[in-house]
Amino acid sequence: MKYRTLSKIADSRFLWLLIYVPVLAFQLIYAGKVISAAGDMAATITTYFTLFILIETGCFVFFKLILGKRFELEIAAFMLSFLSIAITASVSPKRTLVQFITFAAGVGIYYAFVWFLKNTRWISTMRVPAALGAVGLLAATVALGTTYNGARNWIMIGDISIQPSELAKILFIFVGAVTLDKLQSIRSLSKYILFAACCIGIIFVMKDFGTALIFFATFLIISFMRSGDIKKIMLICGAAAVGAVAIVIFKPYVANRFMTYRHIWENMDGGGYQQTRVLIYSASGGLFGVGLGNGQLRRVFAATEDLIFGVLCEEFGLIIAFTVALTYVAFAFYAIKMAKTARSTFYSIAACAAAGLMLFQAALNIFGVTDLLPLTGVTLPFVSRGGSSMLSSWGLLAFLKAVDPLTYPVKKLSPRPQTDAVPGAEYADYLGDGYDDSYLARKAPKSGIYISAAKNAYASGSTGRAQGGAEGRTPPSTRSKRKR
């Protein structure tokens, strides 16, 4: 199929309207099933589903039908989020409120973040605060956090638990990605390595090894994209492997957490209880599933969090479960493809890191519950129950949206300013749009000479060389912003 034909299809509002019909059908039928089994919570659950569909339809109508923006990423995310809310409402109806609220907040954060990311100048300004924020969040977790299942990963505010490391993922990527001019100017990775070591070290102190591994994988992706040096990456991996071996030798309790790995059937009623039940019940679901609400795995501890993939396999079927897994792969390929045409290296690096993080996290979750890897207790993005995880997933999706050059409109180039040359300026150090001469006063030690020379030139109405100075380049809006 030719590109132009596919492009017309992608932009066809009528076709998208047709595609949205099965989305609604799927969601309405499953919502009906959950509501019919909800008992006395039926009215509440109905409200949540109604609001969910209203939010989703509102976004679809506004962004796709009215504005004509691309909607592929959002439709995938909405489908996965619906699965999360449906399973949560079916298994733990009382916890649906938090899941729905964080979904709605996540959508808001997503669109707000996409809007924020349009300006690379804002991004540059916020990098240092973001770095401090990430370290601060993780340090606060160590200081104020509650230990749960061996990891000190949650901060309790009343009845609400927050997992700051999930939000720190967004900041971690935000700090690591840079524009090309910064990439070429600051060739050394040492500051970023220090920042990453700080974050990963704190997470290790929290004993959340799954999240530490995710941060490390993201750090590798960002480092490779920034340096392009595979040897450096292999050196870092080697050092990390040595560190991991040292930890296992000197801190045996770390290794004890992985004792049941590859021995789950010998500990079916002990350490391998969850993984064995996932494997048994996933298989019983077959290709089409046993139906939402009819599964057995939902009775196992952490069914809606760590074991959610098993619940998908059992109740929705293997085809839907694998399609969910393929979604993360699709995100990764999408990021790699779009990175070549992105408007800035920042978007390329951030998108690849975000997609890589989601894919790696999904792999850790899926392979962990199926005993291909040790169980690390990480969530499945968008699908696992967990407010922080939902917020973080939508936040990471914003990086994937920003990498598409069609996300942001193109402005016409400003014409060359028609102003006289200002004497006394030896530099042309100004920004083309939004010039502010106070910027010069802050940045250049000779600005006093520049501005006074400019004043004299303006007052006398003369142009040309200043005494002893090189010919200056005129800022575009000097006449309107010149100090008087």
Next chain:
Amino acid sequence: MLLSIALSSEMLLRIFLLVCFLCPLVFAFTLMLWERSDSPVIATLTDKATGDIYEISSWETSIGRARLCDVVLAYGTVSRLHAVITRRKKSWIIFDTNSSLGIKVNGLIVKSKASLYDGDVITLGDVDFTFSALELPEYKNQRKKK
């Protein structure tokens, strides 16, 4: 018989729901992964000495002597990672990325960055280039849609 009808209708419903789930996602995956066309040329640099034209098709373009740069200049006076030309919202900007001999725009030394306009002469090291900015195709499409 009633039970078999009920079971088969339940299976039909699950298959229907499966199709409803797969169709939008497969459609989304196809659009996400289908190859888009190459980026069009949005600016050019013309070597004033030799007349060579270097096409710029990305919003951020690195210029230097190193082979990893987007525009590779085989001049000894050009640093390995000499400059970056970036398209911002409404203007082009050239950044000096720690080059040895610096950058000039229309004869003026650039300390860290400067705006570029169509027709400007950029001097990298001691080599002069003429910068030409073209209107972006996406802008033309936006105007057509309006």
